[in-house]
Amino acid sequence: MKISFIGAGNVAHHLAKRFTLAGHEIYQVLSASSSSSVQFCKEFGGKAIQNLAQLKECDFLLICVPDQKIAEVASGISLRNTTVLHTSGTVSMSVFQNMPYPYGVFYPLQTLNKNTLQEDITIPVCVEGKNPEIAQKIHHLAQQISPQVEHVNSEERxxxxxxxxxxxxxxxxxxxxxxxxxxxxxxxxxxxxxxxxxxxxxxxxxxxxxxxxxxxxxxxxxxxxxxxxxxxxxxxxxxxxxxxxxxxxxxx
Structure with a gap:
């Protein structure tokens, strides 16, 4: 599967590492710092892009930015067929309400630091989807990198x-x-x-x-x-x- 990222910090690094080990392709990467995007792509592959308008359709787009930026980023995405996920523990899935693309949440419940990319630690993943079909699709993605995956709604999360x-x-x-x-x-x-x-x-x-x-x-x-x-x-x-x-x- 092709997976893109918005954000190139701690969470993005750990997820990209796990996804590449599982055989998935890192497709595009957008970060507030262009140098961070370039470095990210050197480590995990993919193409660094400069703005949201350059995003192309893929299987999943993960938003790994500070909580206060998620709504702004989500509203600026013009994709239609890509499943867009945020990775926050506190932001409700309703931040995506009325967006034209399929969406959900992919929350890794673990302390993550990009300077310690340990492959042997378990990362429990809490997932939520716009509807049962999308939720199952996200669940399947999470199972590629974690033995502990649970459907958790926004309040529980x-x-x-x-x-x-x-x-x-x-x-x-x-x-x-x-x-x-x-x-x-x-x-x-x-x-x-x-x-x-x-x-x-x-x-x-x-x-x-x-x-x-x-x-x-x-x-x-x-x-x-x-x-x-x-x-x-x-x-x-x-x-x-x-x-x-x-x-x-x-x-x-």
């Missing part, structure tokens, strides 16, 4: 995206915070703890394996932590107190 922010974005920020507090020389000591934390969370219910002074209501230790933060890392004190209070209430 937005909730999943919110959950993913907690599971990935906030978690990663917390890990960085832990490293900042521990210091460069001591952060390696935290790695076995981090590995065990995620092992426990995946094998059991995270709620059942929560530990620490907030669960124990060890307010003496909590007070000492606050003193240390106020002295050495005051920017994290508010965060510490907020999370601690939330955990205390959760386990009342």
């Amino acid at each position: 937005q909730i999943l995206h919110l959950a993913a922010v907690f599971a990935n974005n906030f978690t990663n920020y917390m890990l960085n915070t832990a490293y900042q507090i521990a210091g460069e020389e001591k952060k390696a000591l935290l790695k076995p703890l981090i590995l065990q934390t995620f092992t426990n969370a995946l094998k059991h219910s995270p709620k059942d394996v929560q530990t620490g002074p907030a669960v124990r209501k060890d307010f003496e230790t909590i007070a000492k932590h606050c003193e240390l933060l106020e002295k050495n890392n005051p920017r994290y004190l508010k965060l510490y107190n907020l999370v601690t209070q939330t955990i205390v209430k959760e386990y009342e």
Whole structure:
């Protein structure tokens, strides 16, 4: 199949890599940065184009741009027979309403960075289509690159995206915070703890394996932590107190 992209960032890189490995052809690539389009085509094939008017019919056109740009891009596409998909976790499929082409959503629920194109990670894909026939077509495409594909409507997808922010974005920020507090020389000591934390969370219910002074209501230790933060890392004190209070209430 011929697959084109609008956008040449993290999501586009990972999907293009998977599609080419599955034997599909990258057809055209349009990016706000022409140099990004050219580099993208050097890696995955295809032709870099300069504007939406140059788009040609193909099997699928994936819009991989920031959420606030999707509506503008979608309205500027003049194709009729190409299935157009956006890849956002938060934008409703209704952004395509009244568009003349078949459309849907192809949302990869994974943290993706173009500098780490790992072929062995699973990328769950949430799909949605204008009608059942288009949805099935998108589902078939997703199965080419993922063993975990689900039909998910726009509301469900937005909730999943919110959950993913907690599971990935906030978690990663917390890990960085832990490293900042521990210091460069001591952060390696935290790695076995981090590995065990995620092992426990995946094998059991995270709620059942929560530990620490907030669960124990060890307010003496909590007070000492606050003193240390106020002295050495005051920017994290508010965060510490907020999370601690939330955990205390959760386990009342």
